[in-house]
Amino acid sequence: MLSSNPLRPVTTALAIAFGLAVTAASGQGTRTLINVATDPSYPPMEYKDLTSSKLIGFDIDLFDAIAAKMGAKTNWIETKWEEQISSIKTKRADVVVSTKEDTPEGRAGVSLVDYVNDGSAFYTTRANAARFQSIDDVCGKRVGAPRITNRGELVAKWSEEHCTKAGKPAIIVVGTQHSSDSRLQLNQGRIDAITGNLIGIVHQNQIENNNYVQIGEPFYPFMDGIIFSNNDPELGQAIKTAIAAVIADGTYRQILRKWKLPDSTAIERPLINGQP
DSSP states (O other): OOOOOOOOOOOOHHHHHHHHHHHHHHHTTTEEEEEEEEEOOOOTTEEEEETTTTEEEEHHHHOOOOOOTOEEEEEEOOOOOOGHHHHHHHHSSSSSEEEOOOOOGGTTTEEEEEEEEEEEEEEEEEGGGGOOOSGGGTSSEEEETTTTSHHHHHHHHHHHHHGGTTTOOOOOOEEESSSOOOOOHHHHTSSSSEEHHHHHHHHHHHHHHHHHHHEEEEEEEEEEEEEETOOOOHHHHHHHHHHHHHHHHHHHHHHHTTTOOGGGGGGGSSETTBOO
């Protein structure tokens, strides 16, 4: 089960203070347009409407609201995943909004404003859910993890700590080509469980009739962040303040519900590089 993380009430006075701070942060320069790099391939966060080809998703709506608090408009630039950091360093983009996991390793030359909780968890099909009464039941099972990610290594580490040291059989990590291959092998019965991110599975369950069931709590919790250059700390602070403002006025919660993200993904306050 996903744990609930409801937002705490924020007073009207605090909301006004946030709004004034955003105005001050953005009003000192001429930034009325923010160039935003994104890879629209990850529903429900950022993707294209099949009919109109318009960019849609939680990230799109949220950052448009953030920019509005800053008195700016957004210019969305479709950018391949592997080119996004360089787009910041070469100033082709001011920020990257593309469900980027905030890790110390990913902060080389850039910083991140953390805006949503995420994490990797074990999942199985609803038909097999009875086999997993707790997360410990993953021990000894075949678990699919995409080779292009570090999830296989993380699962092996978790298995060593929670299975092997407890005298239980180790998890058998099965490398897959990508997340869709993991789901295919799971549905074919070739593996017992898969790794998946909390946010990504939301969309899969919407299109696959709630086929996937989370096993226990995430084995690897993290936050997703908006990337900005270390050479532009004022922009990062302005974004952080604007996020606090959209949380305070209820916009954050409205967008969260629109895209059906679980309550556990909601933050109480934004951070920069994991720090207040």
